[in-house]
């Protein structure tokens with residue numbers, strides 16, 4: 001392999017020595033609060049209770065039965081300040097206090113005046129009344145129609161806690177009563193998860209990755225491509241350990257390691273590590289990577305041994321690079337430069353630098369949340385194959401450093417199961433194929449509502465969209481997470497009945513018929529672990545206070561419904577919430593014992609509140625795919641050829657023109673390179689700094705980031721000046737699908753012709769009777785495009801979106817999203 005590098009000839013193989021103190025810190029925990037889970041302060045009748053959330057572990061302070069404040073867990077190395085919202089959310093003005101039913105629905109039943117959804121005309125009812133209505137509708141549809149009439153896609157991030165998984169509970173209840181249409185895949189990495197089984201026979205972007213120590217000791221260049229591990233590791237599904245900051249601190253010190261960030265936005269990690277910011281054009285990562293591959297090929301820099309021994313189908317891809325492929329275009333750096341607006345010489349320099357030393361290529365997930373998103377993971381891995389360092393210490397690629405801190409060393413602790421198994425559908429009723437699919441790809445919900453009985457393609461198969469009449473959603477917020485809000489609002493009217501179970505008056509709750517108030521994690525007990533990968537500790541998520549207002553635990557709500565539907569015993573299996581928590585713990589304890597790790601008895605654990613684990617030496621320097629590298633025959637990839645497939649015969653057989661059988665560039669429906677300049681600005685609606693999606697948007701945490709009372713819109717300084725926009729102004733962002741207001745945040749940290757409005761901003765329609773009404777707060781999904789990535793994965797294309805924006809000079813409407821509808825006070 002040649003290493004002709006004009007960029008940095010000094011790069012050579014090196015071993016960086018990492019001090020044993022920092023090495024220990026990457027894995028270990030500090031001291032424990034004396035007194036275990038609860039500490040009482042007799043003097044002021046207050047106590048502190050250890051609990052946890054998506055934002056981290058914390059001590060909740062209780063005074064006279066009220067949760068008054070919290071402070072982050074003292075062993076959190078980098079607490080997320082948003083955690084304070086966990087207290088605020090319990091009592092704030094957006095809290096759902098009582099069961100509520102839309103007035104027209106209460107008076108005239110299912111289907112009544114569906115146009116009035118979202119207008120806030122609710123009536124307070126008793127729990128019995130609300131639950132009777134839900135049970136009656138489930139029965140009606142199961143008896144008169146069939147399970148295909150109920151959609152419980154119920155996608156969403158709900159809360160941390162292993163026992164109170166309300167989505168698993170809902171599925172179990174549905175399965176026990178005849179079934180329902182469920183959803184498959186996710187919005188997160190749906191395109192990646194669709195394509196990876198064909199490339200590597202596995203999802204890859206899951207679980208532990210090459211360890212940080214391996215990077216610190218071996219890597220010459222780390223490339224963060226569409227990846228922001230600083231922002232995105234702030235939260236996690238199980239409470240985050242935030243250990244990544246110990247890694248970042250080491251990265252800052254490593255001047256000899258090059259850090260490159262390919263991103264339209266300069267993020268915190270780029271600034272903190274003094275990294276190079278390559279502000280390439282968004283939605284043009286594939287051309288950029290193709291240009292690099294072309295340079296590696298034509299300059300004879302690529303690793304032929306790796307390509308020959310570990311991959312399949314490179315020749316066809318090489319032909320494609322050279323202009324002999326399906327599109328007859330040669331992917332020269334000059335061609336790439338036109339697409340991605342990175343100069344051709346820079347593209348060549350990147351190619352040379354990638355092979356000049358040990359390079360770790362790190363990708364986030366936005367480029368696969370774009371039309372043809374399946375192509376990105378394939379392109380990225382193909383590039384890594386040409387660089388040839390997969391399976392070597394500190395080299396290769398990673399598609400997950402931004403979530404679950406997965407370069408942290410794993411402890412010797414056991415895995416933690418979950419309490420509720422949804423089980424299988426009881427066959428009360430036949431489900432003929434013509435009545436539609438039993439599952440649909442989650443991001444195809446609006447297509448399903450618009451096209452009952454129509455065929456759709458997915459991953460090589462053809463299915464039929466079912467004719468759904470009801471939806472029941474818990475632990476998710478589709479009126480934030482789904483694209484093209486105005487189109488969705490229209491399609492939503494297809495439902496006869498919408499049931500929402502949540503603790504907040506989200507837009508989804510406002511567009512429901514029956515609203516059931518759930519408890520927050522602060523009002524119930526649960527169990528989880530700290531760090532999905534690090535697995536630092538198993539923690540009691542202690543109930544801090546009793547349920548407020550009339551909120552009930554999800555488990556109690558479903559138990560009541562199961563009773564009304566005649567399946568209570570099957571649903572509960574005789575278990576209380578505490579039995580479920582204990583069951584999860586006992587199972588973990590058994591697993592630990594098999595690894596000779598001792599854990600206290602359940603009662604001791606419950607009393608102390610936490611069990612911490614140690615990091616075994618052998619977990620410190622994990623190298624992903626080292627086995628495959630060492631012996632590709634003994635440790636084959638679980639693909640058709642046993643190798644990494646750069647060409648897939650299985651995908652070839654699908655004959656999808658939107659998903660070719662090798663990584664390819666297909667021009668998307670909307671992007672900065674398009675000829676039509678009606679909407680000349682790319683909208684990036686990536687994940688929020690200070691929320692987890694829409695969660696905590698209603699809280700005082702908003703004060704950290706809101707501008708002019710709205711969601712911030714990050715705008716390049718020159719783009720703002722051209723439009724006469726100043727920092728703090730209100731802007732109107734619009735396209736042919738809708739319009740939103742947002743608060744201008746003018747900055748040099750975003751490239752020209754790109755704006756960013758982060759996902760999860762609550763939808764706040766000005767006038768629900770207007771199909772193109774203004775969103776007063778700034779939900780970017782009013783503007784995004786709702787099409788599948790391709791027929792293969794049918795995932796979301798949220799990041800394929802062009803808009804225009806201007807200074808807003810109209811009358812400024814009041815934001816009303818964060819207070820409950822009047823009748824619900």
Ligand SMILES: Nc1nc2c(c(=O)[nH]1)N[C@H]1C(S)=C(S)[C@@H](COP(=O)(O)OP(=O)(O)OC[C@H]3O[C@@H](n4cnc5c(=O)[nH]c(N)nc54)[C@H](O)[C@@H]3O)O[C@H]1N2
Nearest residue numbers: 156157158159187188475476477481501685693694695798
């Ligand atoms: N434009 C754009 N859109 C996107 C994305 C993007 O990048 N751009 N990203 C997508 C991605 S990756 C994702 S994962 C989705 C996320 O979409 P969601 O997961 O739907 O978003 P959340 O805000 O986490 O919604 C969780 C809901 O569950 C409720 N909840 C929390 N705990 C409980 C509980 O214990 N019980 C009950 N009953 N309810 C509870 C919360 O109040 C909240 O309303 O968004 C997607 N949408």
Ligand SMILES: Nc1nc2c(c(=O)[nH]1)N[C@H]1C(S)=C(S)[C@@H](COP(=O)(O)OP(=O)(O)OC[C@H]3O[C@@H](n4cnc5c(=O)[nH]c(N)nc54)[C@H](O)[C@@H]3O)O[C@H]1N2
Nearest residue numbers: 188226228232262265282283364365366686687688692693
């Ligand atoms: N704080 C916080 N962290 C989160 C979440 C959250 O809601 N809040 N959600 C979690 C979830 S569910 C998921 S799925 C993951 C999502 O993980 P990702 O999809 O990786 O996260 P994003 O923040 O959407 O985008 C990552 C980076 O991509 C950049 N980017 C956007 N478009 C492009 C492009 O076209 N090309 C290039 N090169 N870069 C681009 C953005 O500027 C951003 O820095 O995050 C998780 N982490």
Ligand SMILES: [Mo]
Nearest residue numbers: 186187188189
């Ligand atoms: Mo996600």
